[in-house]
Amino acid sequence: MLTIGIAGGTGSGKTTVVNNVLRKLNVDGVNVLSQDNYYRDNQHLPLADRELLNYDHPKSIDFELLTQHVQALKRGESIHQPVYSFVTHSRTGDYTVVQPKEVLIVEGILVLTSKELLKEFDLKVYVQTDSDERLIRRIRRDTQERGRDLEEVLQRYQTTLKPMHQEFIEPSKNEADLIIPNMRQNLMAIEILTTVIYHSLKKENNAAR
Numbered sequence: 001m002l003t004i005g006i007a008g009g010t011g012s013g014k015t016t017v018v019n020n021v022l023r024k025l026n027v028d029g030v031n032v033l034s035q036d037n038y039y040r041d042n043q044h045l046p047l048a049d050r051e052l053l054n055y056d057h058p059k060s061i062d063f064e065l066l067t068q069h070v071q072a073l074k075r076g077e078s079i080h081q082p083v084y085s086f087v088t089h090s091r092t093g094d095y096t097v098v099q100p101k102e103v104l105i106v107e108g109i110l111v112l113t114s115k116e117l118l119k120e121f122d123l124k125v126y127v128q129t130d131s132d133e134r135l136i137r138r139i140r141r142d143t144q145e146r147g148r149d150l151e152e153v154l155q156r157y158q159t160t161l162k163p164m165h166q167e168f169i170e171p172s173k174n175e176a177d178l179i180i181p182n183m184r185q186n187l188m189a190i191e192i193l194t195t196v197i198y199h200s201l202k203k204e205n206n207a208a209r
């Protein structure tokens, strides 16, 4: 199984890059695990306290479970992936059953910061976008899709997002094999990723015959 880790700051365009690659490939052999579904469950805390947590520190992610799930899929086993809500800042209690496929993409701001997870990746990618552009995209997305207001986004940006980006996410770029500049749509980078996955799928299908 080809396993690809895709990191980059919030709003850098990780999800968009992955969706563009999947659209171009147009096949059913690729799983995508989002790190967002592996935020620790903080149900034991009241909502007001959950709203104040730092969600950009590596400790906010259940990397143990994420790594176990990646390893299980690589062994050919299915997993029960938790579903996370950005509105309640907690797991919903629902699960998505994910069956193994030939290619696995793991995407999220911190996926290149975990030593254990790094060992599982065949290809490591970092999506690079300037911080002002990322903040603009984040304001738009969080107010339109994640039920936040402008003050919440700006407050979070200053208190946790920016310092955590500088301390953990930006330095994780050094782990990457490939850096994708994504200030505007980068069609060549999408083409390259698509080609790598396409060849891996072809190889696996030939081996299965």
Ligand SMILES: Nc1ncnc2c1ncn2[C@@H]1O[C@H](COP(=O)(O)OP(=O)(O)O)[C@@H](O)[C@H]1O
Binding pocket: 008, 009, 010, 011, 012, 013, 014, 015, 016, 017, 137, 138, 140, 141, 182, 183, 184, 185, 186
């Ligand atoms: N290259 C790009 N040019 C302009 N807008 C983009 C680009 N890539 C992503 N976006 C927009 O930025 C926002 C955040 O993108 P997303 O892919 O969700 O980022 P991430 O997954 O890294 O947080 C989305 O609204 C998306 O449409």
Ligand SMILES: Nc1ccn([C@@H]2O[C@H](COP(=O)(O)O)[C@@H](O)[C@H]2O)c(=O)n1
Binding pocket: 009, 010, 011, 036, 039, 055, 056, 085, 086, 088, 089, 090, 108, 109, 156, 161
């Ligand atoms: N309850 C939460 C959990 C996370 N966040 C923010 O999500 C960002 C990561 O997701 P991307 O899709 O942007 O990569 C991260 O920067 C967290 O601040 C949140 O706001 N609330």
